Amino acid sequence: MRTPANDSGALARALAAQVIARVAAGRYLDAALEELWRTRPEAAAERSLIQELCYGTLRWHPQLAAIAGLFLTRPLKARDADVYALLLLGLYQLRHMRVPPHAAVDATVEAAAQFGKRWAKGVINACLRAALREPQRIEDALATSPEARYGHPAWLIDRMRSEYPDAWEQILAANNARPPMTLRVNLTRIGRTEYRERLAAAGLSARPHALVESALVLDTPVPVERLPGFDEGLVSVQDAAAQLAAIWLAAQPGERVLDACAAPGGKAAHILERTPGLTGLTAIDIDPARLERVRDTLARLRLDARLVLADAANLDDWWDGVPFDRILLDAPCSATGVIRRHPDIKVRRHPEDLAKLAETQARLLDGVWPCLAPGGKLLYVTCSLLSEENRLQVERFLARRPDAAAEPIAAGAPATGRQILPGEDEMDGFFYACLRKL
Numbered sequence: 001m002r003t004p005a006n007d008s009g010a011l012a013r014a015l016a017a018q019v020i021a022r023v024a025a026g027r028y029l030d031a032a033l034e035e036l037w038r039t040r041p042e043a044a045a046e047r048s049l050i051q052e053l054c055y056g057t058l059r060w061h062p063q064l065a066a067i068a069g070l071f072l073t074r075p076l077k078a079r080d081a082d083v084y085a086l087l088l089l090g091l092y093q094l095r096h097m098r099v100p101p102h103a104a105v106d107a108t109v110e111a112a113a114q115f116g117k118r119w120a121k122g123v124i125n126a127c128l129r130a131a132l133r134e135p136q137r138i139e140d141a142l143a144t145s146p147e148a149r150y151g152h153p154a155w156l157i158d159r160m161r162s163e164y165p166d167a168w169e170q171i172l173a174a175n176n177a178r179p180p181m182t183l184r185v186n187l188t189r190i191g192r193t194e195y196r197e198r199l200a201a202a203g204l205s206a207r208p209h210a211l212v213e214s215a216l217v218l219d220t221p222v223p224v225e226r227l228p229g230f231d232e233g234l235v236s237v238q239d240a241a242a243q244l245a246a247i248w249l250a251a252q253p254g255e256r257v258l259d260a261c262a263a264p265g266g267k268a269a270h271i272l273e274r275t276p277g278l279t280g281l282t283a284i285d286i287d288p289a290r291l292e293r294v295r296d297t298l299a300r301l302r303l304d305a306r307l308v309l310a311d312a313a314n315l316d317d318w319w320d321g322v323p324f325d326r327i328l329l330d331a332p333c334s335a336t337g338v339i340r341r342h343p344d345i346k347v348r349r350h351p352e353d354l355a356k357l358a359e360t361q362a363r364l365l366d367g368v369w370p371c372l373a374p375g376g377k378l379l380y381v382t383c384s385l386l387s388e389e390n391r392l393q394v395e396r397f398l399a400r401r402p403d404a405a406a407e408p409i410a411a412g413a414p415a416t417g418r419q420i421l422p423g424e425d426e427m428d429g430f431f432y433a434c435l436r437k438l
Contacts, residue, residue, distance in 0.1 A: 012046035013111035016053035017086035029344035059343035066148035174423030181221035241427035246270035253277030255325035260312035263290030265297035313367025323373035333382035337429020390431040
């Protein structure tokens with residue numbers, strides 16, 4: 001891809017389109033962006049715009065794809081995924097950004113020239129100008145296509161409607177909203193009120209979270225570099241629902257704790273912050289790069305844990321035979337509860353993925369259960385909204401494990417788990433279940 005000599009807006013759009021195309025091919029958005037920052041240093045000057053274009057286009061991808069289909073005279077070929085991504089990016093600007101339409105069209109068309117495909121400028125220009133000329137055609141499509149109207153793939157709309165008949169539209173709207181930036185204050189180092197005052201002195205306003213004593217919700221997201229005391233370990237960025245893991249695990253001084261799928265390390269760190277008197281915490285992850293993120297997280301916060309590169313379900317590879325008093329199993333899942341933070345899920349996740357994920361979750365539950373001490377507690381966690389990963393997973397585990405019993409997470413919660421919906425009390429969508437070993 002050629003770099004334009006004097007149009008950073010076109011460069012930003014071209015780079016963002018390449019990231020979006022990589023995500024459509026199966027890459028994680030976070031990883032694609034990290035690769036961009038690493039390999040294209042000139043992108044740093046337009047970092048905010050590139051992130052906005054990538055996140056926004058993927059957030060509304062199903063809607064934008066439906067609109068693009070109205071104006072493309074023929075589908076683009078697979079080798080032109082970058083051009084298609086740029087078209088969606090252009091439509092995103094017209095529908096969801098405050099960019100003057102003529103500026104959005106001009107910069108996006110100019111970006112098309114960077115792909116070395118002479119015809120691409122004409123296609124992008126024609127489609128975007130047609131979208132500006134025919135707003136009623138777009139509104140008619142929104143009215144008749146659920147994917148276009150709700151900005152979600154049809155299979156996920158159907159699942160939400162089926163599982164949450166009274167809340168499905170609320171869930172979809174929450175998924176399309178921009179998430180808050182929530183902080184976890186290290187209460188062993190500084191009080192929440194005191195840290196809030198530190199924020200105010202730095203020109204940042206935040207409000208205490210209503211349910212989580214360590215959580216502050218920023219009024220406006222900022223780079224972590226602007227958070228006072230971040231490098232010193234006074235604060236971390238973590239959604240309030242994720243902070244409930246350490247709270248509901250309720251580890252006690254003197255206990256031995258296992259975090260079975262620990263990356264990127266926020267929950268393990270919170271457990272250590274809340275209970276500095278643990279006998280020890282073992283943090284396991286199967287991915288070496290992600291385990292390194294756990295190491296970095298703990299180092300910043302000045303916390304110690306035993307880090308193990310392994311598949312937690314294969315006890316022979318890592319377990320020393322000494323039982324754990326508490327196990328946190330934050331299992332791999334569809335991540336359908338955190339779409340507002342990871343909109344690439346709308347593009348990458350497919351219904352056929354669910355059976356394999358449920359199989360992995362069951363294998364991990366069965367695999368780590370033998371290393372839990374009698375009377376010990378396992379906290380099963382997902383960031384999913386789907387019953388086969390959550391309630392049904394727990395029910396099936398209980399049916400095959402006579403030495404397991406479910407306990408309510410909190411007063412009034414069902415014994416087989418607590419489902420938090422995205423947007424509920426400013427939290428992401430999470431599922432929690434507490435399993436006690438008899």
